[in-house]
Each structure stands twice: as C-alpha cells, then as structure tokens.
Amino acid sequence: MQLTNLFVSALLAMSVSAADDNKGDGNKGDHKGGNSVGKQCFQMAKLEMITKFGANDTAVAAKFHNNQTAIDDFKKKVAASDTKLKAMSANATLVSECATINAEAREKGECGKMKFAEKMLAMAGNDTALQTKFKNNQTKIDAFKAKAEGAKADLAAMQGNATLTSFCSVQTTKHECRKMAMLQKQTDMAKNQTALEAKFKGDEAKVKAFQDKSAKWETELKAMMGNSTLMDTCKTLNQAQAQNTNNAAAKDGKKSAAQTLEAFSGLITAAFAVAVAGTLML
Ligand SMILES: *[C@@H]1O[C@H](CO)[C@@H](O)[C@H](O)[C@H]1NC(C)=O
Ligand SMILES: *[C@@H]1O[C@H](CO)[C@@H](O)[C@H](O)[C@H]1NC(C)=O
Ligand SMILES: *[C@@H]1O[C@H](CO)[C@@H](O)[C@H](O)[C@H]1NC(C)=O
Ligand SMILES: *[C@@H]1O[C@H](CO)[C@@H](O)[C@H](O)[C@H]1NC(C)=O
Ligand SMILES: *[C@@H]1O[C@H](CO)[C@@H](O)[C@H](O)[C@H]1NC(C)=O
Numbered sequence: 001m002q003l004t005n006l007f008v009s010a011l012l013a014m015s016v017s018a019a020d021d022n023k024g025d026g027n028k029g030d031h032k033g034g035n036s037v038g039k040q041c042f043q044m045a046k047l048e049m050i051t052k053f054g055a056n057d058t059a060v061a062a063k064f065h066n067n068q069t070a071i072d073d074f075k076k077k078v079a080a081s082d083t084k085l086k087a088m089s090a091n092a093t094l095v096s097e098c099a100t101i102n103a104e105a106r107e108k109g110e111c112g113k114m115k116f117a118e119k120m121l122a123m124a125g126n127d128t129a130l131q132t133k134f135k136n137n138q139t140k141i142d143a144f145k146a147k148a149e150g151a152k153a154d155l156a157a158m159q160g161n162a163t164l165t166s167f168c169s170v171q172t173t174k175h176e177c178r179k180m181a182m183l184q185k186q187t188d189m190a191k192n193q194t195a196l197e198a199k200f201k202g203d204e205a206k207v208k209a210f211q212d213k214s215a216k217w218e219t220e221l222k223a224m225m226g227n228s229t230l231m232d233t234c235k236t237l238n239q240a241q242a243q244n245t246n247n248a249a250a251k252d253g254k255k256s257a258a259q260t261l262e263a264f265s266g267l268i269t270a271a272f273a274v275a276v277a278g279t280l281m282l
C-alpha cells in the first residue's frame, strides 16, 4: 500500500512527460535513450500507472491538496497519457513482447521484496543492530518491529513458492557472477598504470585512491573464486548468454531479448529501490 504510493510518486517525479518523451533516437537498445522494446514497455507501464492513478479522483485531489488548477493541469496530462497508451496498446506485437518482459520484471521485483523482508526480519530480531540504527529510540524500535511482524506472513508465502525461490536464486547467482567480473576488471585495472592514467586523466590522487582499494577487491574476488559451485554456475550462465546473444544476432542483428530484459528490469529495480528506500526511512 505504502509501497504502491511511493512507486506512483516516483513515477510522477520522473514526470508525466512519458506522453511526449518518445522522440526516440533510433534503436540503441539501452533504457536511457532510444526506442527499444524494453523502453517502450517501461513507458507503457508508466502510462498505465498514470492513467490508473488519474482515474482516482480521491487520490488525485489528495496529491494536489485539492488545488483545482493543479488538478485540472494534471488531468490534461493524464488525458494525453491515455491517448498515447491506447496508441501503443494497439500494437499487438509490442503488447505481447511486453507481457513477457513485464512478467520477468515482476518476478524480479518479488525477489527484491523477499530479500527486503528477510533483511527487515533479521534486523528486527537483532537488538544490538536496532539500537544502533534507531539510536536507542524505543518508539522507533517498536514501530520497526511491528512493521517487520506485519511482513512475516507475506514473506512466508513467498518463501513457500518454489517457482519464485528458484528463480530468485538464479538471479542472485547472476548478480554474483557479474560482481566477480567487475572485481576482476577493477583489479586488473589497478595494476595497469596506462589504463589508470587514462581513466583519471593523470590525477595521481585519484589513481592512488583507486589502487588503495584494489587489495580489498582482490581479497573479495579470491574468496568468490574459491567457491567452485559459484564458478561452475557462472561459466554455465555465461555460455548460455553467449549462445542467446549469438542466436538473436543471427536472427535479426538486434539486441537479444535477454539483454532487453536485463536493461528493463534494471529500470524496475531502480524504481523499486526508490520505493524501498522510502519505507526504510520510516
Ligand atoms: C483511490 O485512492 C484512495 C486514496 O489513495 C484509496 O483509498 C481508494 O481505494 C482508491 N480507489 C480505487 C477505486 O482505487
Ligand atoms: C495551485 O496550483 C497552481 C498550479 O500548479 C499554482 O500556480 C497555484 O499557486 C496553486 N494555488 C495554491 C493556493 O496553492
Ligand atoms: C509494434 O511494435 C514492435 C516492437 O516494438 C515494432 O517493431 C513495430 O514496428 C511496431 N508496429 C507498428 C505498426 O508500430
Ligand atoms: C546483530 O547486528 C550486529 C551489528 O549490526 C552484528 O555485528 C551481529 O553479528 C548481529 N547478530 C546476529 C545474530 O546477526
Ligand atoms: C523517538 O522517535 C519518536 C518517533 O519518531 C519521536 O517522536 C521522539 O521524539 C524520539 N525520541 C527521542 C528521545 O529522540
């Protein structure tokens, strides 16, 4: 409930201009610019939420503190958004591609919710951590505990869903694999003076700061590489991804669906993170 409101606010903050921000610059495929399928799906999801929110007069009036001028302005934007949404919805190919992409994004959102609830409950059971976090304010601690208690049933339901937990476990592993690749890249770079000078444009202080961190990265990387289960899984995932990319490239020379998905769910995750950050502030 609170999460939904925050999500809507985040979308509104991102502006209602979704209705007119489709001056795409070709098929870049990334989610920032361009008019990739992933971006169009994100735009549609945004438009749907705006339309839905705009249809609730109570919610709109509350949002704009009953300021009729502001409400009328907003309603105009909602109408434009709705027109745009209808036009996009008329494209059956797009609608069907988005259904697939949205389903995966939604599932990733569920993984995020599950992880968040797990962390919250772990925290609620750790008095030391609570006292630090809330600076010994018992009112705040009690409120947090009550909130965690309320998340228990939801969490149990999610944890009891084997489809979801196995999907999330794959996501976690993928994330670890990506992290390993990044640590490797940074560790290599810390040893490459030429690359460092170029990256930091010769700023020696920055070069040194980067190098100072590399010992920590290397330790972390070694620990991860010592996990043979993880290493094997990453290898398998990389092969599968390369295969996917090749197939897609062979088919139409465009970005693979998997890559589009990655980009799109990144956006969803970002939006979700905004909402979660909001609830964390209590
Ligand atoms: C409209 O918004 C109000 C306040 O946010 C909410 O209580 C109500 O359930 C919403 N109505 C519908 C039909 O979604
Ligand atoms: C109502 O909203 C309009 C447009 O956003 C704004 O210009 C005006 O100052 C607001 N009026 C009040 C009383 O807040
Ligand atoms: C429908 O959407 C697909 C996917 O974005 C796109 O390739 C196609 O050109 C669109 N068709 C029309 C008629 O706009
Ligand atoms: C509780 O939190 C503290 C501080 O964050 C941490 O050091 C400790 O390991 C946690 N205890 C348990 C049982 O998780
Ligand atoms: C503890 O938190 C509550 C709720 O946020 C606040 O009203 C109260 O002033 C705080 N107490 C202290 C001692 O800071």
Ligand SMILES: *[C@@H]1O[C@H](CO)[C@@H](O)[C@H](O)[C@H]1NC(C)=O
Pocket (backbone or CB within 6 Å): 107, 110, 161, 162, 163, 164
């Ligand atoms: C289990 O999770 C999957 C993926 O999120 C979802 O499609 C399915 O409806 C869930 N099943 C139940 C019983 O909630």
Ligand SMILES: *[C@@H]1O[C@H](CO)[C@@H](O)[C@H](O)[C@H]1NC(C)=O
Pocket (backbone or CB within 6 Å): 192, 194, 195
């Ligand atoms: C160091 O970085 C430069 C520039 O990125 C690259 O051309 C070179 O191959 C790297 N050297 C090593 C040993 O990796």
Ligand SMILES: *[C@@H]1O[C@H](CO)[C@@H](O)[C@H](O)[C@H]1NC(C)=O
Pocket (backbone or CB within 6 Å): 173, 176, 227, 228, 229, 230, 233
């Ligand atoms: C090794 O990685 C696997 C897969 O990510 C994980 O489930 C397991 O807990 C890890 N083992 C150790 C010792 O960290």
